[in-house]
Amino acid sequence: MRAFRDELWRAMDGIYQQILAHPFLTGLTDGSLPKEVFRHFVLQEAHFLPDYARALAACAVKAPDPASVQRFAADAARTVEVEHSLHVELLNAFGIGEAEARRHPAPPTALGYGSYLLRACHLGTFAEALGAIVPCYWIYARVGQALLDRSSPDPLYAWWIETYGGEEYQETVAGVLDLLDEVAEGLTGDECGRLLANATTTARYEWMFWDAAWRREDWPV
Numbered sequence: 001m002r003a004f005r006d007e008l009w010r011a012m013d014g015i016y017q018q019i020l021a022h023p024f025l026t027g028l029t030d031g032s033l034p035k036e037v038f039r040h041f042v043l044q045e046a047h048f049l050p051d052y053a054r055a056l057a058a059c060a061v062k063a064p065d066p067a068s069v070q071r072f073a074a075d076a077a078r079t080v081e082v083e084h085s086l087h088v089e090l091l092n093a094f095g096i097g098e099a100e101a102r103r104h105p106a107p108p109t110a111l112g113y114g115s116y117l118l119r120a121c122h123l124g125t126f127a128e129a130l131g132a133i134v135p136c137y138w139i140y141a142r143v144g145q146a147l148l149d150r151s152s153p154d155p156l157y158a159w160w161i162e163t164y165g166g167e168e169y170q171e172t173v174a175g176v177l178d179l180l181d182e183v184a185e186g187l188t189g190d191e192c193g194r195l196l197a198n199a200t201t202t203a204r205y206e207w208m209f210w211d212a213a214w215r216r217e218d219w220p221v
């Protein structure tokens with residue numbers, strides 16, 4: 001029997017290929033990505049990560065067994081503690097204080113993506129929430145892996161690539177994918193369809209998040 005994860009990946013693969021080809025990511029590996037663009041990406045992350053952590057916590061609330069509750073609660077805590085603190089360091093590297101980052105209103109795509117995740121994880125069933133959250137993990141893990149060999153001549157960009165391409169993150173994601181396959185066994189066709197639709201929306205937002213950083217997107221009015 002084919003694992004359900006293969007079906008989920010098929011729903012995202014076309015979008016993933018466009019992510020890899022995006023000038024943001026090709027610029028990371030050849031080091032040509034302008035610093036102001038990466039700075040904008042970090043600012044978007046500063047706004048997005050707290051919502052992402054809350055969405056993970058909502059998954060913990062709906063998780064069907066104690067081990068899964070622990071997995072999502074731990075990832076929510078890690079998102080707040082590790083990722084946010086790393087990004088605070090990056091913000092400092094760019095001379096953006098935490099207060100300034102908070103003062104800057106969340107740019108449209110970062111706000112839209114975080115709001116969508118919260119909506120999907122709060123209003124959906126556990127399976128629907130999982131559909132929305134899995135691509136966040138999986139696309140970052142695949143992007144990190146794909147960029148790892150080429151890495152980057154820029155130490156800051158190389159650090160970013162190693163964070164997501166590294167073994168620890170890969171193991172975290174492998175655990176979530178095992179859970180996805182397990183959960184999918186008990187779903188109806190309709191539930192699988194809703195899970196996959198959410199995954200596609202998240203994959204689109206992932207592309208949009210990089211593209212928004214590339215354009216240094218802000219509110220037009």
Ligand SMILES: Cc1ncc(CO)c(N)n1
Nearest residue numbers: 045048136137140206209
């Ligand atoms: C936009 C975005 N998606 C996923 C992750 C994975 O942690 C992240 N840090 N940021």
